[in-house]
Amino acid sequence: MQFRLVKKPEITQRQYTVIILTAIALALLTSGLFILLLGLNPIQVYLAMLNGAFGSTYRLEQTIIVAIPLVIISLGIAVAFKMKFWNIGAEGQVIMGAFFASYLALNYQDAPKPLLLLGMLAAGFLGGGLWGLIPAFFKARWGTNETIVTLMMNYIALKWITYLQYGPWKDPNSMGFPKIPNFTANAILPNFLGVHLGWVIALILVVIMYFFMNHSKKGFEIAVLGESLNTARYAGVNIFRTILFSMFISGGICGLAGMIQASAVGNTLSVEVAGGVGYTAIITAWLGALKAPWIVLVSVLFAALVQGSSYIQSAFGISAASASLIQAMILFFVLGSDFFTKYKVVFGSEFLTRGKEARE
Amino acid sequence: MKNGSAYVSMRDITKIFGTVLATDGMNLDVEKGEIHALLGENGAGKSTLMNMLSGIYIPDSGHIFIDNQERKFSSPRDAINAGVGMIHQHFKLVDILTALENILLGQRKGFLLQKKEQEIEIRKIMEKFHLEVDLKKYVYEMSVGEKQNLEILKTLYRGARVLILDEPTAVLTPQETVVLFRIMRRMKEQGCAVIFISHKMNEVMEIADRVTVLRKGQTIDTLKKEETNPQELTELMVGRPIDLSIKRLARVTDERVLKVSNLRALNEEGIEVLKGIKFDLCAGEILGVAGIAGSGQKELCEALAGLYPIKEGEILFKGEDLAGKNPKEFISRGISMSFIPEDRLGMGLVASMDMVDNILLKQYHHTKGIFVQRKPAATKAKEIIKKLDVQTPGIDHPIKNLSGGNIQKVLLGRELDSQPELLITAYPVRGLDINTCLKIYDILNEEKKKGVAILYIAEDLDSLLGLCDRIMVISNGEITGIVDARKATKEQLGAMMLGKKEDDYAV
Ligand SMILES: Nc1ncnc2c1ncn2[C@@H]1O[C@H](COP(=O)(O)OP(=O)(O)OP(=O)(O)O)[C@@H](O)[C@H]1O
Ligand SMILES: [Mg+2]
Numbered sequence: 001m002q003f004r005l006v007k008k009p010e011i012t013q014r015q016y017t018v019i020i021l022t023a024i025a026l027a028l029l030t031s032g033l034f035i036l037l038l039g040l041n042p043i044q045v046y047l048a049m050l051n052g053a054f055g056s057t058y059r060l061e062q063t064i065i066v067a068i069p070l071v072i073i074s075l076g077i078a079v080a081f082k083m084k085f086w087n088i089g090a091e092g093q094v095i096m097g098a099f100f101a102s103y104l105a106l107n108y109q110d111a112p113k114p115l116l117l118l119g120m121l122a123a124g125f126l127g128g129g130l131w132g133l134i135p136a137f138f139k140a141r142w143g144t145n146e147t148i149v150t151l152m153m154n155y156i157a158l159k160w161i162t163y164l165q166y167g168p169w170k171d172p173n174s175m176g177f178p179k180i181p182n183f184t185a186n187a188i189l190p191n192f193l194g195v196h197l198g199w200v201i202a203l204i205l206v207v208i209m210y211f212f213m214n215h216s217k218k219g220f221e222i223a224v225l226g227e228s229l230n231t232a233r234y235a236g237v238n239i240f241r242t243i244l245f246s247m248f249i250s251g252g253i254c255g256l257a258g259m260i261q262a263s264a265v266g267n268t269l270s271v272e273v274a275g276g277v278g279y280t281a282i283i284t285a286w287l288g289a290l291k292a293p294w295i296v297l298v299s300v301l302f303a304a305l306v307q308g309s310s311y312i313q314s315a316f317g318i319s320a321a322s323a324s325l326i327q328a329m330i331l332f333f334v335l336g337s338d339f340f341t342k343y344k345v346v347f348g349s350e351f352l353t354r355g356k357e358a359r360e
Numbered sequence: 361m362k363n364g365s366a367y368v369s370m371r372d373i374t375k376i377f378g379t380v381l382a383t384d385g386m387n388l389d390v391e392k393g394e395i396h397a398l399l400g401e402n403g404a405g406k407s408t409l410m411n412m413l414s415g416i417y418i419p420d421s422g423h424i425f426i427d428n429q430e431r432k433f434s435s436p437r438d439a440i441n442a443g444v445g446m447i448h449q450h451f452k453l454v455d456i457l458t459a460l461e462n463i464l465l466g467q468r469k470g471f472l473l474q475k476k477e478q479e480i481e482i483r484k485i486m487e488k489f490h491l492e493v494d495l496k497k498y499v500y501e502m503s504v505g506e507k508q509n510l511e512i513l514k515t516l517y518r519g520a521r522v523l524i525l526d527e528p529t530a531v532l533t534p535q536e537t538v539v540l541f542r543i544m545r546r547m548k549e550q551g552c553a554v555i556f557i558s559h560k561m562n563e564v565m566e567i568a569d570r571v572t573v574l575r576k577g578q579t580i581d582t583l584k585k586e587e588t589n590p591q592e593l594t595e596l597m598v599g600r601p602i603d604l605s606i607k608r609l610a611r612v613t614d615e616r617v618l619k620v621s622n623l624r625a626l627n628e629e630g631i632e633v634l635k636g637i638k639f640d641l642c643a644g645e646i647l648g649v650a651g652i653a654g655s656g657q658k659e660l661c662e663a664l665a666g667l668y669p670i671k672e673g674e675i676l677f678k679g680e681d682l683a684g685k686n687p688k689e690f691i692s693r694g695i696s697m698s699f700i701p702e703d704r705l706g707m708g709l710v711a712s713m714d715m716v717d718n719i720l721l722k723q724y725h726h727t728k729g730i731f732v733q734r735k736p737a738a739t740k741a742k743e744i745i746k747k748l749d750v751q752t753p754g755i756d757h758p759i760k761n762l763s764g765g766n767i768q769k770v771l772l773g774r775e776l777d778s779q780p781e782l783l784i785t786a787y788p789v790r791g792l793d794i795n796t797c798l799k800i801y802d803i804l805n806e807e808k809k810k811g812v813a814i815l816y817i818a819e820d821l822d823s824l825l826g827l828c829d830r831i832m833v834i835s836n837g838e839i840t841g842i843v844d845a846r847k848a849t850k851e852q853l854g855a856m857m858l859g860k861k862e863d864d865y866a867v
Contacts, residue, residue, distance in 0.1 A: 211731075215731045215732060216730050216731055216732065217724050217730055217731065217732055218730070220717070220720065220724060220732050223710075223713075224710055224713075224721060227710040227711070227712055227713065228709075228710055228711075230701075230707045231707060231708055231709060231710050231721070233667060233687070234665075234667070234687075234697075234699075234707050234708045235708075235721045235722065236686075236687040236688040236690075236691050236725060238686070238688075
């Protein structure tokens with residue numbers, strides 16, 4: 001049968017919901033088949049995934065720990081994306097934020113705890129922000145392609161940390177093992193209600209960013225600039241400054257996540273500090289439609305998917321590869337459905353062959 | 361239901377967008393070998409009806425017959441395969457490809473394999489329809505008129521026998537319009553059916569064989585051109601008698617607001633685009649600017665709003681030199697500039713945002729604090745809807761869904777609302793229906809009465825001669841003269857637009 005794709009004019013909220021729900025149903029169905037092939041009961045496995053993500057206080061806490069950087073980084077990415085500045089550089093901004101914060105943590109170990117932590121937060125923001133400013137400046141001044149520049153800068157950041165870890169910052173007491181010394185207790189974010197303070201910071205950021213994007217003048221300017229450069233010019237928006245400003249914020253927020261990960265999760269700086277979360281957050285930011293409240297929901301679900309699939313590995317003896325496959329299938333359908341909100345498929349057509357005749 | 365004998369026949373076509381009844385049981389018959397004009401006010405449903413004929417929208421109900429065969433199109437490709445092609449006002453060309461590549465793009469046949477063969481076929485079509493297109497030229501190097509010819513060629517090559525042109529002349533210079541009309545006549549001779557949408561009555565009277573008038577989503581009547589006249593057509597369109605004359609108010613003061621001297625500016629390539637512009641403008645005066653498209657109008661407007669870098673010269677606004685200041689400072693001094701670009705959106709409005717946010721765009725600078733205030737903007741939006749009779753389902757509806765003319769009313773309404781002291785408005789009636797044009801002229805006159813200084817850039821000489829106090833003619837970045845609009849003639853302006861300097865203006 002012949003088919004082809006046709007761009008949809010615009011879809012209603014209801015159609016959107018239907019498409020997403022269908023996608024989720026299909027995802028569960030196909031990975032269910034796969035689970036059947038493994039000789040297991042899909043329903044049980046799905047329940048176990050839920051159980052693994054939310055089933056006990058400990059598991060819930062673990063899920064939240066995974067969700068925290070996703071939420072924060074997605075918020076940062078959303079600022080840039082709203083301006084249609086395709087910031088793929090969150091990973092590098094996270095790393096540089098962690099680097100700046102670690103500098104304080106390692107050099108001012110004896111500073112009072114609250115002061116040191118606040119300083120590290122500020123340093124994290126600054127580090128990520130400055131790292132974000134570089135591609136912004138290139139773009140604003142010379143119109144370079146930000147996708148490529150931000151992406152390449154991730155590798156620079158990563159190599160920089162590798163250099164520190166194997167060179168100047170290597171722990172002299174680690175007996176030759178390439179590792180940066182652990183932070184002292186002063187530089188580690190305390191827990192609050194079972195999970196490190198990062199979740200409180202994330203929630204505060206959600207509220208701030210919600211108001212920033214929807215109700216502040218700067219947020220408005222960013223949205224206008226994203227939609228049309230010329231309109232922004234006509235409205236008297238300073239294009240150069242706005243691009244720089246929003247990338248500073250975007251990178252800065254990612255840098256905050258870097259500080260939190262280094263301080264609360266890694267307890268030190270390492271090449272693993274971002275571990276790809278800067279890329280994953282692009283997905284969650286996009287699925288969350290760049291809107292703060294949705295980003296929280298999507299990030300938590302995403303974290304649950306990750307935690308759930310790692311749980312079923314031990315619970316059912318499923319191999320890591322199979323667990324990733326289930327995770328990937330679910331993602332595939334949900335991300336794929338985004339496509340169907342913009343295009344529709346038309347099967348066959350009575351006129352397809354008539355073009356030539358009509359011209360004669 | 362079977363239709364009569366017309367080549368294209370649309371019967372009882374209804375289309376609803378949300379709560380808007382865009383076409384309400386419309387009918388249209390178009391014959392082969394005729395040029396059929398569609399007339400109607402902004403939002404009457406012309407584009408919607410044509411979008412359904414060309415497969416972009418699917419009618420909610422009704423029937424479309426081509427050559428006595430019922431058709432159901434689900435995409436533009438279906439339509440073109442049935443021989444129906446549409447030239448949109450917003451061209452769908454790829455800038456970085458050549459004309460030829462654009463034509464071949466998206467064809468089902470092998471792209472590289474038969475390129476030569478296809479080029480020969482394309483050249484045949486060009487010859488047949490007397491179309492001139494440089495196939496090797498890149499689209500980004502083309503003028504609007506050239507792009508339009510390319511679109512027409514592309515559509516003909518895909519096999520269109522029914523050609524729909526949606527407001528093709530709104531973006532053309534008078535010279536380009538002449539060329540377009542020649543091509544349209546040729547298409548008619550070759551037995552094509554041509555559907556032509558325009559708000560310019562003189563064009564319709566010149567080129568059309570028959571005219572169908574639409575009003576508020578309904579078909580009012582189809583008339584032969586010979587048996588009707590502009591007055592009758594306008595009354596059918598609007599639904600009531602209407603006075604077509606433009607009023608000119610007497611000036612009230614002689615207080616000088618703006619004095620521009622020796623204004624020079626270079627474009628990105630370093631070529632001088634404003635060559636020593638010099639004029640002044642009084643409160644309560646409308647100074648028209650006439651000129652061939654691309655003579656420096658846009659640069660002048662942008663320079664006077666602080667958006668275009670100036671090489672030298674003075675912009676004295678109420679005695680203060682604003683040259684070199686940033687756009688925000690121009691706005692804060694009460695200088696309002698609106699430029700209606702060829703594609704209407706893009707300069708001044710954000711298509712995906714609603715009316716409130718678009719109005720906010722001009723207001724948010726003036727409020728204190730770091731937050732925007734949407735309440736006052738919402739109130740303004742409602743006022744503008746009332747004052748200019750904007751057809752929209754509501755203030756929170758994205759403006760890209762409004763009809764072309766209504767989008768423009770939003771823009772103009774907003775600019776006037778900022779209570780400017782100097783109003784610079786370029787092409788404010790581009791694409792507006794007659795009645796709305798008159799309304800815009802009335803509004804400009806009202807502002808004039810209030811003592812606002814108005815710089816009015818336009819293409820249409822009739823409106824310039826009818827509305828303005830003086831007309832300044834610009835040619836190739838230079839002023840060739842400033843004349844009294846009461847005494848000037850079209851011929852005189854035409855010569856000046858081509859570069860002939862007024863005697864007493866030779867610098
Ligand atoms: N995609 C859409 N969504 C919602 N409403 C729409 C859409 N397209 C058109 N409309 C509405 O349908 C009506 C008819 O619009 P249409 O564009 O056909 O008018 P038109 O006759 O072409 O006007 P103009 O001369 O201003 O171009 C308008 O009220 C418009 O707001
Ligand atoms: Mg239209």
